[in-house]
Amino acid sequence: MTMFLTIAVVVLIFVVIFQIAKASEYVSVLKGEEVSRKQNNKINGLLMVVFLVLGLVGVWYCNELLYDKTLLVQDAASVEGARVDSMLWVTLAVTGIVFIATQVILFVFAYKYQEDTNRKVVFFAHSTKLELIWTVIPAIALTVLVVIGLRNWFLFTGEPPKNAMVVEVTGKQFGWIYRYPGKDGSFGKKYYKNIDNASNSLGLIWDDELAQDDIVMEQTVYLIKGKPVKLVLGSRDVIHDVGLSHFRLKMDAVPGIPTTMWFTPKYTTKEMKELTGNPNFVYEISCDQMCGNGHYSMKGVIEVVDQEEFDAIMAKQKPYYYTAFPEKDPSAAPADTTVVAAVVKK
Amino acid sequence: MSHEAVLHGDAHGHDDHGHHEHHDTFLTKYVFSQDHKMIAKQFLITGMVWAVLGGLMSVLFRLQLGYPDSTFPFLEDLLGKWAKGGRITPEAYYALVTTHGTVLVFFVLTAGLSGTFANFLIPLQVGARDMASPFMNMLSYWFFFAASIVMLSSMFVETGPFSGGWTAYPPLSALGDASPGSKTGMDLWIVSMALFVVSSLLGGLNYIATILNMRTKGMSMTRLPLTIWALFFTAVLGVLSFPVLFSGFILLIFDRNFGTSFYLSDIFVNGVGALPNEGGSAILYQHLFWFLGHPEVYIILLPAMGMVSEILSINSRKPIFGYMAMIGSLFAIAILAFLVWAHHMFVTGLNPFLGSVFVLLTLLIAVPSAIKVFNWLTTLWRGNIRFTPAMLFAIGFVSLFISGGLTGIWLGNSALDIHLHDTYFVIAHFHIVMGVASMFGMFAGIYHWFPKMYGKQLNNTLGYIHFWVTIAGAYLIFWPMHYEGLAGMPRRYYDFSIWESFKQFGELNKFISLVSMIVFMVQLLFLFNFFYSIFKGRKLTNQNPWDATTLEWTAPINPGHGNWVGEIPEVHRWPYDYGKDGVDFIAQTTPVGADESQH
Numbered sequence: 001m002t003m004f005l006t007i008a009v010v011v012l013i014f015v016v017i018f019q020i021a022k023a024s025e026y027v028s029v030l031k032g033e034e035v036s037r038k039q040n041n042k043i044n045g046l047l048m049v050v051f052l053v054l055g056l057v058g059v060w061y062c063n064e065l066l067y068d069k070t071l072l073v074q075d076a077a078s079v080e081g082a083r084v085d086s087m088l089w090v091t092l093a094v095t096g097i098v099f100i101a102t103q104v105i106l107f108v109f110a111y112k113y114q115e116d117t118n119r120k121v122v123f124f125a126h127s128t129k130l131e132l133i134w135t136v137i138p139a140i141a142l143t144v145l146v147v148i149g150l151r152n153w154f155l156f157t158g159e160p161p162k163n164a165m166v167v168e169v170t171g172k173q174f175g176w177i178y179r180y181p182g183k184d185g186s187f188g189k190k191y192y193k194n195i196d197n198a199s200n201s202l203g204l205i206w207d208d209e210l211a212q213d214d215i216v217m218e219q220t221v222y223l224i225k226g227k228p229v230k231l232v233l234g235s236r237d238v239i240h241d242v243g244l245s246h247f248r249l250k251m252d253a254v255p256g257i258p259t260t261m262w263f264t265p266k267y268t269t270k271e272m273k274e275l276t277g278n279p280n281f282v283y284e285i286s287c288d289q290m291c292g293n294g295h296y297s298m299k300g301v302i303e304v305v306d307q308e309e310f311d312a313i314m315a316k317q318k319p320y321y322y323t324a325f326p327e328k329d330p331s332a333a334p335a336d337t338t339v340v341a342a343v344v345k346k
Numbered sequence: 347m348s349h350e351a352v353l354h355g356d357a358h359g360h361d362d363h364g365h366h367e368h369h370d371t372f373l374t375k376y377v378f379s380q381d382h383k384m385i386a387k388q389f390l391i392t393g394m395v396w397a398v399l400g401g402l403m404s405v406l407f408r409l410q411l412g413y414p415d416s417t418f419p420f421l422e423d424l425l426g427k428w429a430k431g432g433r434i435t436p437e438a439y440y441a442l443v444t445t446h447g448t449v450l451v452f453f454v455l456t457a458g459l460s461g462t463f464a465n466f467l468i469p470l471q472v473g474a475r476d477m478a479s480p481f482m483n484m485l486s487y488w489f490f491f492a493a494s495i496v497m498l499s500s501m502f503v504e505t506g507p508f509s510g511g512w513t514a515y516p517p518l519s520a521l522g523d524a525s526p527g528s529k530t531g532m533d534l535w536i537v538s539m540a541l542f543v544v545s546s547l548l549g550g551l552n553y554i555a556t557i558l559n560m561r562t563k564g565m566s567m568t569r570l571p572l573t574i575w576a577l578f579f580t581a582v583l584g585v586l587s588f589p590v591l592f593s594g595f596i597l598l599i600f601d602r603n604f605g606t607s608f609y610l611s612d613i614f615v616n617g618v619g620a621l622p623n624e625g626g627s628a629i630l631y632q633h634l635f636w637f638l639g640h641p642e643v644y645i646i647l648l649p650a651m652g653m654v655s656e657i658l659s660i661n662s663r664k665p666i667f668g669y670m671a672m673i674g675s676l677f678a679i680a681i682l683a684f685l686v687w688a689h690h691m692f693v694t695g696l697n698p699f700l701g702s703v704f705v706l707l708t709l710l711i712a713v714p715s716a717i718k719v720f721n722w723l724t725t726l727w728r729g730n731i732r733f734t735p736a737m738l739f740a741i742g743f744v745s746l747f748i749s750g751g752l753t754g755i756w757l758g759n760s761a762l763d764i765h766l767h768d769t770y771f772v773i774a775h776f777h778i779v780m781g782v783a784s785m786f787g788m789f790a791g792i793y794h795w796f797p798k799m800y801g802k803q804l805n806n807t808l809g810y811i812h813f814w815v816t817i818a819g820a821y822l823i824f825w826p827m828h829y830e831g832l833a834g835m836p837r838r839y840y841d842f843s844i845w846e847s848f849k850q851f852g853e854l855n856k857f858i859s860l861v862s863m864i865v866f867m868v869q870l871l872f873l874f875n876f877f878y879s880i881f882k883g884r885k886l887t888n889q890n891p892w893d894a895t896t897l898e899w900t901a902p903i904n905p906g907h908g909n910w911v912g913e914i915p916e917v918h919r920w921p922y923d924y925g926k927d928g929v930d931f932i933a934q935t936t937p938v939g940a941d942e943s944q945h
Binding site: 003010014017018020021022024025028037040041044045047048051055058059062063066067069070071072083084087088091094095098099103105106107109110113114115116119120121122123124125126127130131134135138139142145146148149152153154156157158172192193195197203233236237238239241243245246248249250251252254255257259260278280281282284286287288289290291292293294295296297299 | 440509510511516517525610612614615624625629663666667669670695698712719720721723727730731745752753755759760764767805806818822834838839847854870874875884924928
């Protein structure tokens with residue numbers, strides 16, 4: 001019923017608008033086309049400045065309403081992200097000035113040079129000097145932006161500091177799997193054909209000793225405040241993307257081709273809760289590359305903690321090897337210690 | 347030169363008007379027509395049908411984004427299992443988003459825009475009886491029509507239409523087991539796109555051949571209107587880049603159906619297990635896709651730029667400022683369009699050095715774009731502006747092109763793109779600069795050349811309402827999206843309610859959805875104006891209603907096949923002699939007077 005009413009109202013509005021439009025056509029014939037054309041011209045000329053003024057007020061008002069909801073109000077949560085922010089402000093300043101200047105010129109010209117029978121137009125078809133000016137000035141401004149941008153780009157995509165910890169992040173439909181290298185500090189090999197959702201979600205090769213102490217987690221990944229971290233990204237199925245808006249970074253996770261990104265977390269999750277005044281704050285990993293029907297729910301969580309907390313958490317983790325072979329877990333099956341010892345020795 | 351002979355024969359037929367009319371049956375005049383003007387109208391109307399469908403799709407998925415917690419029983423009546431309980435399912439949402447993108451980019455803003463105006467304007471503005479190959483031209487439309495039918499039919503298959511985004515990145519698009527939309531729906535999508543590529547190649551080759559070979563006497567390349575220059579570069583871009591897309595699709599077909607591994611490697615699909623494919627590169631597809639995909643942006647934008655240049659000049663009663671610079675910047679944009687594709691791929695893990703080259707080349711495009719904007723502004727300066735609806739849309743185009751172009755400087759700079767990539771900032775950017783701006787170019791073109799197409803006038807008042815509501819609506823919809831992007835809000839999310847970082851925009855999304863519905867309604871008003879005026883509009887009495895200089899206005903009202911009765915007019919000057927020596931306008935066909943000043 002509401003549906004029907006809505007349609008009826010819309011149709012009615014259409015009919016009214018159409019009748020008015022049709023009537024104005026008859027009026028213009030009666031008044032003389034030239035007269036009514038000039039009237040319309042005046043109205044539209046005026047609307048040009050009205051639109052400009054309302055538009056600029058709207059830009060300001062929109063900023064008032066929405067600024068607080070963006071990330072612009074918070075510090076970037078990574079050391080590198082701060083560079084993104086400063087670059088963003090420089091770019092905003094440059095493009096903002098150009099935006100306001102050109103829009104004002106456009107609509108003011110439209111208003112000011114609306115048809116006037118007394119005006120003689122200037123036959124002005126060409127001016128090398130002017131054209132050179134507005135080729136060179138944008139070129140210079142852009143060069144500055146490119147230089148700033150590329151310095152950051154090479155930093156972000158370059159080698160991480162030597163003391164960086166390494167965590168592997170693997171995307172799958174629709175979630176994230178994290179792997180720490182364990183005590184030996186190296187990841188074991190993996191092969192996708194070994195994947196088994198129940199006991200080997202990453203397809204680790206158990207014969208590889210380096211794999212036997214690897215720690216695998218889902219849902220939440222723990223990082224250390226102030227310690228650079230290098231993420232090695234991969235995917236089990238389709239392309240995903242690790243989007244870290246608070247750290248101002250993102251990188252695709254591609255099946256078959258590992259990619260990397262690195263950054264230095266600046267605030268712990270707890271500190272961010274205070275900084276943002278939001279007790280529910282979490283660092284979320286959003287999948288930013290269309291990956292299927294569950295794309296919108298592919299969420300991961302990063303918890304940034306300090307070193308002691310991190311060590312405590314890690315001490316509680318068991319190598320993934322023991323999930324696959326519970327009988328070899330020394331704590332779960334003390335009777336089998338000899339076997340485990342043998343395996344570890346090997 | 348057999349073409350010329352044929353066309354001469356046609357021309358003679360026209361001198362004997364009544365005799366010629368007898369040969370036109372309904373089928374050859376309206377359906378399998380070889381007249382470029384009729385083909386243009388076919389492209390236009392098919393494009394309009396797609397625009398309505400594509401727009402309706404966006405209204406439907408905006409309904410989900412704006413009102414994620416509400417149910418709308420009528421949706422279930424409309425979409426059946428795709429909106430169970432009155433709420434659009436994720437499958438349907440992604441199918442709508444994907445089809446909206448595909449249809450608007452390719453069917454509306456490529457076929458609908460280029461197809462309409464290249465067909466309509468090239469012969470009329472260069473002074474030719476018809477296209478170089480009218481038959482090929484007809485085929486171009488019918489391939490597009492076939493593509494449309496196949497795309498439409500993909501919406502009715504059991505597993506749904508393709509739903510992996512209009513860019514169709516594999517492995518998602520290659521694996522039916524990873525997404526139901528990648529089953530039969532994707533097969534039909536590829537077939538449709540392949541037909542579309544054939545259509546646009548047939549059209550493009552024809553446009554190039556016609557512009558280069560069939561200009562009338564005196565019409566040197568530097569006397570061409572800027573519309574023709576823009577359409578020329580558009581056609582060149584299309585002919586050089588669509589085959590690359592085609593090759594990408596062929597490899598995709600092989601991966602999907604014949605067990606090859608061009609794009610596939612190391613994949614384990616839930617519920618299926620590990621796939622045998624090894625050694626492929628999912629990124630390879632993206633290179634092939636964006637090698638078309640980026641020029642495609644300019645395939646969409648250049649015709650709009652050309653028409654806007656023309657309309658701004660005519661209605662300012664002033665020559666376009668910097669004609670040669672306008673051609674030069676079109677040329678620069680066309681060249682650069684081929685050298686920037688990887689800026690869509692900054693976060694795929696591409697080589698950082700390669701990325702840096704693409705940053706430089708991408709931001710370089712801002713220079714010719716800036717030249718164009720400043721030249722348009724200077725064209726308005728000290729003019730005598732007539733606000734026809736076409737002129738309003740042209741001014742709107744410039745405004746939108748500035749707004750959307752400037753955010754391109756943000757996204758083209760890779761270090762900043764890492765943060766903004768695939769967020770609503772990107773949606774705002776490309777909708778404003780490519781989507782809405784080109785749509786404005788298209789509207790400007792329709793309002794301006796409607797009298798030439800149908801010999802009738804559109805209702806001006808409706809045109810004004812259409813313009814002001816649409817430009818205000820476009821800014822209201824897309825401007826706030828920049829802020830969503832600055833919060834990191836990702837594209838292609840069905841529901842934001844589980845996200846602590848993005849759920850603060852619920853009210854805003856509601857507002858945007860509401861505005862988008864109003865804007866959609868106003869487009870229907872425009873369509874009504876269009877179709878009503880074809881039949882009931884006021885008859886055109888003046889052959890040259892806009893006091894324009896170009897050749898199409900020297901042809902009679904409702905020109906027949908062959909365009910001019912008698913000889914094709916000869917051209918003596920460039921197309922922008924407005925206000926020269928105090929004369930309002932001097933047609934291109936007027937010989938240069940002895941006492942005329944030089945410019």
